[in-house]
Amino acid sequence: MWKVILYGYRCYLRQGVLLLTIMNYFEKFGIPVGYKIDENALVQAYLQEQSSFHPDANEVEFEKSALLNKAYKVLSNPIDRAKHFLEIHGKYQDVLDPEFSVEAFNLREKYETLATLKSKKKFQEELAKRISELIATLYKLENNLDAFQKNYGLLRFINSFLEKVRSDAYGRN
Amino acid sequence: MLTVGIDLGTTASGVAYMKDGRPITCRINGNVTIPSVVNYSGDQVIIGIEAIYSPEVSPESTVSSVKRFMGTGNMFREKSPIEVSADILSYLKNNVERDLGRKIDAAVITVPSHFSDAQRTATKHAASIAGIRILRLINEPTSAALAFGLDRKKDGIFAVYDFGGGTFDFSVLRLRNGIFQILATGGDNYLGGDDIDLAILDYNSQLHELEIDANEKIFGKLVAKFLKENLNDAADIKKKYTYKNRDYEFLLSQNILQQVSCDFLQRTMEISDQVLLDANIDSSELDGVALAGGMTKLKLVRDKVRKHFSTTIWDNINPEEVVAFGAAIYADSIVHKNHSLLLIDVVPLTLGIETLGGGVDKIIHRNTPLPAMEKRYYTTYQDNQTGIKFHVVQGERPLASECQSLANFELTGIPTMPAGMPRIEVKFSVDVNGLLQIEARDQKTSVQQTVVVDPSSGLSPDKIVSLLEKAKKNQEQDSIHARNISLKIESQRMVKFWESMVDKIPFSFQEIAKSGIVNLKTALETDQYEDILLSRKKIEELFGPFLDDIINARLSGRAVTDLAGELQ
Structure with a gap:
């Protein structure tokens, strides 16, 4: 696998085919690449940039402002940030490691058996708690990318599962 | 050149503008808001208080709470929600322009943060048809935050609890160096004071085994609203309601209010908690909760909010004016390119x-x-x-x-x-x-295709274009002559309205009021437009303080002072 660094973008060459063009959002805000970030510095940099490029301040920079918003949204969310962190290291994969497939299977099974609103609500809390635990684990694995990747896979699964459970429960709309 | 902020509300609408760096409300007929009610009797369009109380109007040709139908194909008296809203906006525009003697150049209009793309597009069309150039559509809770933020000049994480007549919105935002960054928002477009009024009405009609016609409900709801707004700390409150020439005594006690509004309040708290969750903010992190919308005037609601969030409550701005204030502030900031203020809002629905x-x-x-x-x-x-x-x-x-x-x-x-x-x-x-x-x-x-999303709104694209052309033409023709004619027609109607009200104000004012009306009539007959304006203003000032009383009197057939005596 080839890795080329070019003007702040990273391109990956795999089997001779250009695969991904990932913009490095950390660099966009001038903060060091890492899973741990200084949130205050991020907010500060984001608001600073938006005060020059937001359409109310600058009519011509719609796309630039939208891109800043996207970058901020990714970095400020610990789950999206984990994905981006893996992507810029060329380690992102959309798979669940076999090590965790039992846990994932059990969660699915459990949800099927829940009937009452109360138990479903409690299950949502359980999933949310597991997500926090996994995020805490990721902070410790920042320097061990393979383990980081595996744990991220489970985090991603549980998070989209929680989204599904929540959207099943979402009221009027 | 005048830029304004317009709060186009479900049940009430208002306009504010900036003067000496502070937002102030443009009073219309002496009030900070007008009811968002339109009456289409014959070929006349009657708007606001008159649309409800004027002796000329019939309830079945009255349209209220039209905002709830924005972006849908529902029609009222052959008018789409867009056209009805445009009529309300025109009325606001004409009144403000006449009062301030300046033309409105552009406006920021507020919408519930939970409004979909379809509803926003409909609002934009309504403004264009009314001949108002839109600077921005901003979300109501965001607008309220602007008004409070400017007032407090404080950085931190805040929430806005905006419980209006027709909609509920809750937003969480970060305020830093004049930048208002919305973190999350949510709400319900079918949850408002109107629902509680209806519940109070239903409770009372059940009590009296009454089946009220749909058309007549508007008056019943007003009696309910009166009870709700005047209960305060009293154990209970009563008011006469006349239906089909029979009198009924409507009642509201603390218990009944609690009972009928319990589910609605609970739902506002559920939405608020979900928004906090979306924003990834714990309620203990909030530096304050700002209150907006008429419902937050109720003690019951304030107590519930205070108990639920256990943080500082910001309520020092009238919740009925605060949304228009914020819109005026932002309109001013955009026009003057005042970079010390910036709003970063969010997509409300996926x-x-x-x-x-x-x-x-x-x-x-x-x-x-x-x-x-x-x-x-x-x-x-x-x-x-x-x-x-x-x-x-x-x-x-x-x-x-x-x-x-x-x-x-x-x-x-x-x-x-x-x-x-x-x-x-x-x-x-x-x-x-x-x-x-x-x-x-x-x-x-x-091969490229650009789609400007214009969802089904009850108006065909052709109709929108033709209405827009008409609006443009209207503006071109909006000469002094045309404005004078509309002033005359409206004043003639107001004369009838005031004449029917004159015996409802305190006796000592009646003579002055009557002579004021005579002056206005003379001015109307002789086409003295300056005099028309002058005498109208005098009458409005005279009636202004009594308007609420007059309305209540109109509702029940007796004065509020009688009622107060009864309550003691």
Whole structure:
């Protein structure tokens, strides 16, 4: 696998085919690449940039402002940030490691058996708690990318599962 | 040049503008807001208080709470919600322009933060038809935050609890160095004071075994509203309600109010908690909760908010004016390019495209900061397919059929190719007003299609164009002569209104009022426009303080002072 660094973008060459063009959002805000970030510095940099490029301040920079918003949204969310962190290291994969497939299977099974609103609500809390635990684990694995990747896979699964459970429960709309 | 902020509310609307760096409300007939009620009797359009109380109007030709139907195909008296809203906006515009003697150049108009793209587009059309140039559409709770933020000059994390006549919104935001960054928002467009009024009315009609006609409910609801707003700390309150020439005594006690509003209040708290969760903010992190919307005037609501959030409550701005204030502040800031103030709002509801199985491919998630842009790539699933249909939806439900449908469009002219070969790029852009635009492009042939999403709104695109042309023409013709004629017609109607009210004000004022009306009549007969304006203003000032009383009197057939005696 080839890795080329070019003007702040990273391109990956795999089997001779250009695969991904990932913009490095950390660099966009001038903060060091890492899973741990200084949130205050991020907010500060984001608001600073938006005060020059937001359409109310600058009519011509719609796309630039939208891109800043996207970058901020990714970095400020610990789950999206984990994905981006893996992507810029060329380690992102959309798979669940076999090590965790039992846990994932059990969660699915459990949800099927829940009937009452109360138990479903409690299950949502359980999933949310597991997500926090996994995020805490990721902070410790920042320097061990393979383990980081595996744990991220489970985090991603549980998070989209929680989204599904929540959207099943979402009221009027 | 005048820029204003307009709060186009479900039950009440108001206008504010900036003077010496502070927002102030333009009073209309002495009040800070007008009821968002329009009456179409004959070929006349009557708006505001008159539309409810004027002896000329009949309830069945009265349209209220039209905002709830924005962006839908519902029609009222052959008018679409857009046209009804445009009539309210025109009325506000004309009154403010006449009062301040200046033309409104542009406005910031507020919408519930939970409004979908369809509802925002409808609001934008209404403003264009009324001849108002929109600077920005901003969300009501955001607007309230602006008014409080400017007042407090304090950085931190805040929430806005905005419980109005027709809608509930809750937003969490960060305020730093004059930048208002919305972190998350949520709400319900079918949850407001109106629902509680209806519940009070239902309770009382059950009590008296009354079946009230749908058309008559507007008066019943007003009695209910009066009870709700005047209960305060009293154990209970009574008011006479006349229906089909029979009198009934309507009652509201603390217990009944609690009972009928319990579920509604509970729902506002559930929404608030969900928004806090979306913002990833614990309620203990909040530096304050700002109150907006008429419902937050109720002690019951304030107590509940205070108990639920256990943080500082900001309530020092009249909740009925605060939304228009914020809009005026932002209008001023945009026009004067005042970079010390900036709003970063969010997408309120997820935008997506229907997938083959009827699911939704979520493209822009709710609470994404604005402006937002996302691209997706699609391909064909049959050999030699030359077109792809897209169905754009908005909402949080997993099935497209359960979300609000925004637009259907088809990208055509794709060259014949085996399935899966074409590469269609679909670009979604949501601007700072929360309005969506979609561009679809075949990357191989560069066949391109831009879709301005204009959802079914009860008006065909042709009709919108023709109404816009008419509005433009109206503005060109808006000479002094034309304005004088409209002033005359309106004043003639007001004369009738005041004449029917004159014996309802305290006796000592009646003589002055009567002579004021005579003066106005003389001015009208002789076409003395300066005098018309002058005497109208005098009468308005005279009636202003008693207007509430007059209305209550009108409702029940007796004065509020009688009622007060009865309560003691």
